[in-house]
Amino acid sequence: MNRITLQGRVYQTVPGFEDHLKKELGTPKACWGSLFLTSGGGPVFWHQNCWLEPFRLEFDSIGEAASALREIQRNWAACLFTQFRRGRLIASKLPTISVRPRPFPWPIPEAPMGAWTLLDPHTMIASARCSSPFPGGFIEFEEDKLAPPSRAYLKLWEALVRLCRLPGPGERCLDAGASPGGWTWALARLGARVISVDRAPLEERIAAMSGVEYIRHDAFTLKPEDIGPLDWLFCDVVCYPPRLYKWIEKWLASGLCRNFVCTIKMQGGVDGGSADRETADFETPKRFAAIPDSTVVHLCYNKHELTWMKASP
Ligand SMILES: C[S@@+](CC[C@H](N)C(=O)[O-])C[C@H]1O[C@@H](n2cnc3c(N)ncnc32)[C@H](O)[C@@H]1O
Known part of the structure; x- marks a missing residue:
């Protein structure tokens, strides 16, 4: 041998x-x-x-x-x-x-x-x-096929399992890009207080869950001072990665949030291909990964997207 x-x-x-x-x-x-x-x-x-x-x-x-x-x-x-x-x-x-x-x-x-x-x-x-x-x-979770309004909660579960950290009862969370409410459902079930922000509505039964407050708004025009101190910031907004990065920079500078889980939505192919196709952004994930104490991964439940996670030490 x-x-x-x-x-x-x-x-x-x-x-x-x-x-x-x-x-x-x-x-x-x-x-x-x-x-x-x-x-x-x-x-x-x-x-x-x-x-x-x-x-x-x-x-x-x-x-x-x-x-x-x-x-x-x-x-x-x-x-x-x-x-x-x-x-x-x-x-x-x-x-x-x-x-x-x-x-x-x-x-x-x-x-x-x-x-x-x-x-x-x-x-x-x-x-x-x-x-x-x-x-x-590879990980697969036992799914709840009835209660959550979308399957997006599975990537949130995977991120939290990988972080070995859960939002605890009463912790204050912002869920940006929350509609129809899969992540909000998962967070509210943990007992967290959730501020759910989206331009589209939450499903009514999710908005009615204990601890959930819904704000109809563009998440990126909300300043950290408008929201106040958070234990967790979650973001699943569909947007170009640099827009998310700029917003996260403001939150980091404010010092108002300790833990982050954000989906970096990638658009386009590897080389753009035909004239109407975009080239995926390979640079912004590197900027996210350079943020101290953070990591960028492709979760099993991610599709054409990556996940940036940062947990307080
Ligand atoms: C992938 S879905 C989110 C799914 C959600 N995490 C769930 O678990 O059900 C993306 C959401 O981003 C929202 N969105 C897009 N641009 C936004 C913005 N600037 N501010 C707030 N929400 C936005 C869309 O309305 C959409 O509901």
Whole structure:
């Protein structure tokens, strides 16, 4: 058996957004299915998972491969693009990883989640440390198909689970771009006080929830002093990323809010393509990521958008 540390990181693409990752990475050192090995460089946001300490393992038998992983730690998720049968046999010799839908809130287990793939019958690429705490970078929640007025609450749940932080009972939250009310519903259920701002109305039963106050307004023309101190600022407004950044800069400068979860809506393709298509904004997410104590990620429940999160230390 031979184990070699690989220099760099392995990025797993977001299905449907492979071009976005390629654009961020430039020319990778190697490409294996949905995985790209790169030597590093600038920030990379369009990935489902990043393998932080990749290594290459050459092995003789299925049992040898499985025990090499087991010796490192318990949790390993397969990310196969070839050698499916052999991969399943290796996986069957590893501790089971549950991928069933999770209730909310779901505390992320403390034990690290590794990832591995096979290049051929005797070569594995693996990493014990990954950017995502979820198996294969993927989480699914037990959905409430009746109460919330939209499925948008799922990305809020995912963001809060990743932050390991919840708005507590009585905490003051602003929900900008709140209509029809999925995020407001999720926050009010936690017992938070929610100021919901949108130019469109909230669903009536959401507006009537305890702790919810609705303001019909353009969120970006509301100044921090108009709203006052907040524990959390949430924003899911559909807008160009620089507009959101300018507004968030005002909130940061005001010092009136401690925690932030904002969707950065991306419009356009990677290179613009035809004359009527826009090119996606790859620069503003970098400015968000440079804000201290914050991170920009592509959540499993994000589509053509990223999420910026900042929690008070
Ligand atoms: C993706 S939807 C929000 C969905 C919501 N988070 C939920 O969970 O149901 C985006 C919302 O942004 C609102 N919006 C767009 N521009 C806005 C602005 N300048 N100020 C306030 N709301 C705005 C739209 O009316 C729309 O309701």
